[in-house]
Amino acid sequence: MIVLLCGPPGVGKTTIAVRLRERLEARGTAIGLLHSDDFARRTYERMYERVKREGGDWLLDGTFYEREWRERFRGLDEVCVVHVTASLESCLERNRERPDPISETGVHVIHREFETPRADLTIDTDELSVEEAVDRAEKEVEKRR
Numbered sequence: 001m002i003v004l005l006c007g008p009p010g011v012g013k014t015t016i017a018v019r020l021r022e023r024l025e026a027r028g029t030a031i032g033l034l035h036s037d038d039f040a041r042r043t044y045e046r047m048y049e050r051v052k053r054e055g056g057d058w059l060l061d062g063t064f065y066e067r068e069w070r071e072r073f074r075g076l077d078e079v080c081v082v083h084v085t086a087s088l089e090s091c092l093e094r095n096r097e098r099p100d101p102i103s104e105t106g107v108h109v110i111h112r113e114f115e116t117p118r119a120d121l122t123i124d125t126d127e128l129s130v131e132e133a134v135d136r137a138e139k140e141v142e143k144r145r
Helices: 011-027 043-054 067-074 086-099 106-113 130-145
Strands: 002-005 032-035 056-062 081-086 121-124
Touching: 002 011, 002 067, 002 130, 011 032, 011 056, 011 081, 011 130, 043 056, 043 067, 067 081, 067 106, 081 130, 086 106, 121 130
Parallel strands: 002 056, 002 081, 032 056, 081 121
Antiparallel strands: none
């Protein structure tokens, strides 16, 4: 299974991905985790190649703001797209709190240009706590296992 967490910078994708992985592994489910920040260039191409080559279960954390990449991953078996969303103001505030923030212009641009995906689950982190967001993601994963 591949769980693709997508959304603009600062919505909470990484927080959800890390906590979801911890929960799944605590129950004995081994699952890989790739962050788009792990790749300096050709990010989604390299992510795709690795997942396809290695197989297994994965959590993929990235903006995936271009539909082309989300659809390419959807071509793989058992893909669950989780759209994580929040207001621009929340994203900007969270970005400022990061140890290595991206430019505020970048947050504005990606938030504005992000194409709403054909998602299996949408999580609004302005409305849900981190634990509630992880609960919803976990339920979706378990439903598909």
